[in-house]
Amino acid sequence: PGVEPFTVRMPVPRVLRPTRVHGDHDFFEHVIRPAEVGILPGRRTAALTFGGSFVAPTIRVKAGRRARIKFVNRLGEPANVHLHGGHVAPGSDGYPTDPIAPGASRIYDYPNRQAATTLWYHDHTHHQEAEHVYRGMHGFYLIESDAEKRMGLPSDEFDVPLMIRDAAFDGDGQLVFDLTVDPAASRLVPLANGKVRPFFPVAARRYRFRILNASNHRTFHLTLGGAPMTQIGSDGGLLPRPVPLTELALSPAERADVVVDFGGAPAGTRFVLDSTDLGPILRFDVTRRAHDTSRVPPVLRTMPPLAPAVREREIVLDLGPEMRTFTIDGKTFDPDRVDAVVKRGTTEIWKIRNATTVFGPVDHVFHMHLVQFRVLDRDGAPPPPGETGYKDTVHIPGGTSVRVQATFTDFVGRYVYHCHMMEHASMLGMMAQMEIVP
Ligand code: C2O
Structure with missing residues (x-):
C-alpha cells in the first residue's frame, strides 16, 4: 500500500x-x-x-x-x-x-x-x-x-533463500488476515524475504536462489523479464537434469531451486522478478563484477528405478455438499478418524483427483507429510521436467488428476495430508490422515 x-x-x-x-x-x-x-x-x-x-x-x-x-x-x-x-x-x-x-x-x-x-x-x-x-x-x-557441495553450484553468499508471499495491510501498517480478501484485491502486495518489492544487489555471476512460495493461497507465475533461469531443484532436492525456463509457476509451499546467471551483464543492469499475479516482486541490481568458478553440471541426480507399488488409491478433493467446507474423499478432518492405513516399508500410488469444478475449477495443492514422492503423471501425461525429481507438494488444477508414488519408510504413526491452500486445510476441513503401521 x-x-x-x-x-x-x-x-x-x-x-x-x-x-x-x-x-x-x-x-x-x-x-x-x-x-x-x-x-x-x-x-x-x-x-x-x-x-x-x-x-x-x-x-x-x-x-x-x-x-x-x-x-x-x-x-x-x-x-x-x-x-x-x-x-x-x-x-x-x-x-x-x-x-x-x-x-x-x-x-x-x-x-x-x-x-x-x-x-x-x-x-x-x-x-x-x-x-x-x-x-x-x-x-x-x-x-x-558434501556431495552436493562438490558439484560446484553457486554457494555461500551466492546461495540465497528467497521467500515470496503475499500480504495485505491496513492503514496502520498492520497485517490483515481475512479470508474474504479477494486474492485479486489491490491492497495485497508481494513480499520478498519479508519486504515489499525490495531490491537486491548482485555481482555479475551465477546465483542460486532457493525460492519458496510461503503464501497461504496464491500461486505465483514468475518471470525475469524474459531472461533465462535454470531450475536445478524442487521440494525434495536436485532434479535429474537442469531445466531451462523463462517462466516458473510456484504454488503455496512449493520450492524451486533456480540458478540465474548475471554474468555478462554490465554493472547498472537491472532484472525484475515479476509475477503475472501481483506485478514486480523484487529487483536484482548488478552492482559489481565477480570471479565465478561455479557451474551447473548437465546431470544433477540419478533417480532410482521406481519400486513396485503394492496398491493404488484414489483421493478425491472436492467441495462439501453444503458448499461451506472442502473435503478429502467426502469428509472434513477428524483427528480421531484414520483415513488411510499404510504398511511401513511399502510403496503406494496415490491418484489425487481435484473434483472441485461446480462453480468453475478451483485449484488445490496436495501435500503429504512424512514422504517425498514422485510424480508419475498428470492426467496420464508425463510430468513437466520441473516435476521429475522428488516432491512433497503438488499443484492440482480443478478438474485434473495427478498420480504420485511414495515409499513409506522408517516411522509408524499418524501423519496428515492436506491441501496447502492454508485456509482450505486449516479452516475449511481439507485435511485427512494416514496411519503407518508395522
Ligand atoms: Cu507445510 Cu502440513 O504442511
Missing part, C-alpha cells in the same frame, strides 16, 4: 546457530513469540515469529546429522512446528492437535536422513495454522551435503 518499489534492500534471513554441539547431534533453541517487525518502510508491524524476525532465521543442517531443536512457546496461545518436507517421527511432526502449550517448550527431533534440499518450517496448530503462518511463522530449513 503506497510503498515505492525497489527502495529497500532485501535481507537474507540470518542463520540460527546451534547452542550446543554434541557427538551425534546439534542442539538448537528457538523461541516462538510475538514481535514488532519492519515490513513496511518506517513502520512497525505486529507479527508472530520464530526468534523475533519476520521470515524466521534459517536453520542449516547437514544430511545425516541429527538436529534437536527446543522450541519455547512464548506466543501466549498454543503453537507448534511442522518441518515441511521432513522425514521425522510423528511426535516431532507438528501434528495439528499436538500443540506446545503456552509457556511450555518441546524438543523436536529431526534425523535429517534425507537428501540435501530446501525445506521450511511453519506452524501447524489445528485451525490456527493459516493465521499463524500468515502472521509470520515461517522460515527456511536447508539440508546440505
Whole structure:
C-alpha cells in the first residue's frame, strides 16, 4: 500500500546457530513469540515469529546429522512446528492437535536422513495454522551435503533463500488476515524475504536462489523479464537434469531451486522478478563484477528405478455438499478418524483427483507429510521436467488428476495430508490422515 518499489534492500534471513554441539547431534533453541517487525518502510508491524524476525532465521543442517531443536512457546496461545518436507517421527511432526502449550517448550527431533534440499518450517496448530503462518511463522530449513557441495553450484553468499508471499495491510501498517480478501484485491502486495518489492544487489555471476512460495493461497507465475533461469531443484532436492525456463509457476509451499546467471551483464543492469499475479516482486541490481568458478553440471541426480507399488488409491478433493467446507474423499478432518492405513516399508500410488469444478475449477495443492514422492503423471501425461525429481507438494488444477508414488519408510504413526491452500486445510476441513503401521 503506497510503498515505492525497489527502495529497500532485501535481507537474507540470518542463520540460527546451534547452542550446543554434541557427538551425534546439534542442539538448537528457538523461541516462538510475538514481535514488532519492519515490513513496511518506517513502520512497525505486529507479527508472530520464530526468534523475533519476520521470515524466521534459517536453520542449516547437514544430511545425516541429527538436529534437536527446543522450541519455547512464548506466543501466549498454543503453537507448534511442522518441518515441511521432513522425514521425522510423528511426535516431532507438528501434528495439528499436538500443540506446545503456552509457556511450555518441546524438543523436536529431526534425523535429517534425507537428501540435501530446501525445506521450511511453519506452524501447524489445528485451525490456527493459516493465521499463524500468515502472521509470520515461517522460515527456511536447508539440508546440505558434501556431495552436493562438490558439484560446484553457486554457494555461500551466492546461495540465497528467497521467500515470496503475499500480504495485505491496513492503514496502520498492520497485517490483515481475512479470508474474504479477494486474492485479486489491490491492497495485497508481494513480499520478498519479508519486504515489499525490495531490491537486491548482485555481482555479475551465477546465483542460486532457493525460492519458496510461503503464501497461504496464491500461486505465483514468475518471470525475469524474459531472461533465462535454470531450475536445478524442487521440494525434495536436485532434479535429474537442469531445466531451462523463462517462466516458473510456484504454488503455496512449493520450492524451486533456480540458478540465474548475471554474468555478462554490465554493472547498472537491472532484472525484475515479476509475477503475472501481483506485478514486480523484487529487483536484482548488478552492482559489481565477480570471479565465478561455479557451474551447473548437465546431470544433477540419478533417480532410482521406481519400486513396485503394492496398491493404488484414489483421493478425491472436492467441495462439501453444503458448499461451506472442502473435503478429502467426502469428509472434513477428524483427528480421531484414520483415513488411510499404510504398511511401513511399502510403496503406494496415490491418484489425487481435484473434483472441485461446480462453480468453475478451483485449484488445490496436495501435500503429504512424512514422504517425498514422485510424480508419475498428470492426467496420464508425463510430468513437466520441473516435476521429475522428488516432491512433497503438488499443484492440482480443478478438474485434473495427478498420480504420485511414495515409499513409506522408517516411522509408524499418524501423519496428515492436506491441501496447502492454508485456509482450505486449516479452516475449511481439507485435511485427512494416514496411519503407518508395522
Ligand atoms: Cu507445510 Cu502440513 O504442511
